[in-house]
Amino acid sequence: MEKKTVVVPRPLLVTWICIILFLAGISNIIYSFTGAFAGFGVLYSAASVLLIILFFAALSGIWAMEKWGVVLFTILLGLKFALDIFVKAFSWWELALLFALVVFWINRKKMQ
DSSP: OOOOOOOOOOOOOOOOOHHHHHHHHHHHHHTTTTTTGGOOOOTTHHHHHHHHHHHHHHHHHHHHHOOHHHHHHHHHHHHHHHHHHHTTTOOOGGGHHHHHHHHHHHHGGGOO
């Protein structure tokens, strides 16, 4: 007996937020190779890029309307904030990610 997969339509706002975050992540990875983050320590760039790659996995789950993507995004956002605060690299524009988090959690009920 085959298990049927139900395709859940993705809300337009979730689609746009995912696209924006994918592009921001790619640009942040490229920017980190410029040496702009050198003042925050040797391992900050590596840890930040690793978190961004994991964010891509979470966004892929959200793009596919899977609940685990929202949970992973939430965990990674907490880790990103903690890392940035710890090394004093936190900037206030990162709080815009909380808007994405709220939108994802609101739409979580529609996900599989």
